[in-house]
Amino acid sequence: MTSTGIYLAESVEWDLIRWATASWPKETGGLLAGVWAGSRPWITMAIEVPGIPASESNWSIAGGATRRVILRVRKRDPRIGYFGDWHSHPRDCGPSVLDARSMARTLSQTTGRPPLPIMLLVRRHAESYVVEAHRSTGRELTSVEIKYTGNLSSFQQEVST
Numbered sequence: 572m573t574s575t576g577i578y579l580a581e582s583v584e585w586d587l588i589r590w591a592t593a594s595w596p597k598e599t600g601g602l603l604a605g606v607w608a609g610s611r612p613w614i615t616m617a618i619e620v621p622g623i624p625a626s627e628s629n630w631s632i633a634g635g636a637t638r639r640v641i642l643r644v645r646k647r648d649p650r651i652g653y654f655g656d657w658h659s660h661p662r663d664c665g666p667s668v669l670d671a672r673s674m675a676r677t678l679s680q681t682t683g684r685p686p687l688p689i690m691l692l693v694r695r696h697a698e699s700y701v702v703e704a705h706r707s708t709g710r711e712l713t714s715v716e717i718k719y720t721g722n723l724s725s726f727q728q729e730v731s732t
Contacts, residue, residue: 576716577654577689577704578605578613580723588700590619591659591693598622598630600658602637603689604644604651612654612689615723616644622658629669630658655688655706663696666705666712674707689715 583603590599601620605613618640622630641653656677677688690705690712704715 576611576718578608578611578720579691579702579704579717580613580615580721581719582722583614583617584702584719585722586617586619587657587659587691587693587702591661591695591700594625594659594661595695596627596661597625598627598659598661599625600630600632600656602632602640603654603657603691604641605654606650606652611718612687613720614654614689614691616651617657617691618644627661631673632656653688655690657691657693659693659695659700661695663694665694665703666690666692674705674712677707 590601593599599619600622601618603614603617605615607613620632620636620640623633637653641651644651656673674688674690688706690707692703692705693700694703702717704717705712706715707713
């Protein structure tokens with residue numbers, strides 16, 4: 572685990588698991604948004620964004636979708652910022668080589684406070700899902716500690732692209 576963790580609203584975790592369960596056996600994913608709580612990112616919102624094309628082993632976001640969705644979210648609350656991406660793995664497997672490459676590319680394009688961007692992986696485990704956090708060093712993914720902050724209200728409504 573890295574020394575700098577993230578805060579995650581429990582309601583975000585519930586949404587991620589609900590979306591992953593609904594999309595099984597295909598992957599799904601989207602964006603993570605939130606605010607800074609001291610030196611830690613606090614993920615207060617997840618948005619499911621349709622992938623192109625979603626499969627059992629691949630999900631990717633359409634070009635330009637991240638900017639459009641985050642601008643829409645910021646119109647509702649300008650304090651909210653982009654913190655990274657999330658996606659599901661319908662099998663019990665950790666981050667892939669493709670995940671590491673994708674996060675390294677996102678890191679090279681992201682400005683702002685470190686330790687961004689964050690990737691939440693919603694991994695199938697037994698009959699449910701577990702959520703794990705990772706960030707890119709540019710060469711590899713490292714685990715990030717998650718500290719749960721309780722439920723937030725339904726501000727996390729789906730935002731269409």
